[in-house]
Amino acid sequence: MTTPVLITGTSSGIGRATAVRLARRDDFTVYATARRLDTIADLEEAGARLLALDVNDERCMAEAVDTIQSQHGSVGVLVNNAGFGQYGTVEETDLDGVRRQFETNVFGMARLTQLVLPAMRAAGRGRVINVGSMGGRLVFPGGGYYHASKYAVEALSDALRFETAPFGIKVSLIEPGLIRTAFGDTAACTLSDAAHPAGPYDRLNTAVDQQMAASYRSKLLSAPAESVAAAIERAATATRPRTRYVVTPAAKTLVHTRRLLGAKLFDAYLRMQFRAPR
Numbered sequence: 001m002t003t004p005v006l007i008t009g010t011s012s013g014i015g016r017a018t019a020v021r022l023a024r025r026d027d028f029t030v031y032a033t034a035r036r037l038d039t040i041a042d043l044e045e046a047g048a049r050l051l052a053l054d055v056n057d058e059r060c061m062a063e064a065v066d067t068i069q070s071q072h073g074s075v076g077v078l079v080n081n082a083g084f085g086q087y088g089t090v091e092e093t094d095l096d097g098v099r100r101q102f103e104t105n106v107f108g109m110a111r112l113t114q115l116v117l118p119a120m121r122a123a124g125r126g127r128v129i130n131v132g133s134m135g136g137r138l139v140f141p142g143g144g145y146y147h148a149s150k151y152a153v154e155a156l157s158d159a160l161r162f163e164t165a166p167f168g169i170k171v172s173l174i175e176p177g178l179i180r181t182a183f184g185d186t187a188a189c190t191l192s193d194a195a196h197p198a199g200p201y202d203r204l205n206t207a208v209d210q211q212m213a214a215s216y217r218s219k220l221l222s223a224p225a226e227s228v229a230a231a232i233e234r235a236a237t238a239t240r241p242r243t244r245y246v247v248t249p250a251a252k253t254l255v256h257t258r259r260l261l262g263a264k265l266f267d268a269y270l271r272m273q274f275r276a277p278r
């Protein structure tokens with residue numbers, strides 16, 4: 001008997017690397033999912049089963065969960081990975097885009113979790129692994145709405161862990177630092193859409209854009225998606241999985257730095273990295 005693993009957002013980046021890694025194992029049956037099946041066709045050769053799943057689509061989520069439950073009884077491991085960054089300053093960013101981001105990063109994750117829990121509880125076992133971010137523990141300027149979504153993932157994961165432990169369900173949060181995937185390009189696009197050229201935050205937006213591009217280019221500051229997939233595998237297989245896995249050395253340093261400095265000193269540190277608005 002293998003454990004069925006449902007992974008969202010496997011068309012690229014962390015989700016794809018996780019699907020490939022976990023599909024190599026004999027003890028898992030990996031259900032790789034994506035909004036468009038053509039984007040993951042090759043994952044079948046890697047040993048995964050494919051399902052269409054858009055975390056903004058209730059019917060699609062219910063059908064994917066039903067398919068797995070009809071074959072295995074319950075989802076063994078749910079990896080809530082699908083997500084993106086809606087960047088831009090708090091004042092300038094269009095809230096429709098922010099709502100779409102919350103629909104994916106927070107409500108999509110929450111709803112899919114709700115759908116798998118009854119059968120997990122009945123089975124008396126299961127794991128939920130939420131891909132949060134180091135950005136759920138600290139905030140960079142120009143990313144307030146993205147960080148807000150990842151702070152929400154932190155809160156929901158903590159509540160869920162406590163609430164479902166009596167039913168044998170284990171909940172872990174993965175907190176990646178900068179990972180070289182399509183995420184950085186998507187974030188840069190949303191930032192340029194949100195920014196008003198010659199507006200009050202022009203210099204800050206430019207600084208955020210430059211910082212992001214330079215940081216993702218740096219091999220010291222960023223890491224490949226496979227490093228996150230390895231942490232997800234640990235969370236999926238450890239007898240006693242950790243509540244949080246911070247991925248990348250730079251992320252560990254930043255999370256500690258933020259905790260040690262407190263809000264005001266961290267602001268001072270950020271002012272050295274980003275130019276303030278005029």
Ligand SMILES: NC(=O)c1ccc[n+]([C@@H]2O[C@H](COP(=O)([O-])OP(=O)(O)OC[C@H]3O[C@@H](n4cnc5c(N)ncnc54)[C@H](OP(=O)(O)O)[C@@H]3O)[C@@H](O)[C@H]2O)c1
Binds near residue numbers: 015054132180
């Ligand atoms: N890369 C980083 O630096 C970093 C750092 C911390 C946390 N993270 C988190 O890691 C997770 C994965 O991101 P990534 O870095 O691998 O970026 P990515 O390469 O852009 O992958 C994002 C994935 O999410 C999928 N997705 C977006 N909206 C979806 C929806 N409504 N339903 C289903 N799938 C959807 C995308 O599918 P489509 O191809 O259909 O758009 C894609 O497969 C995200 O939650 C992100 O916040 C990333």
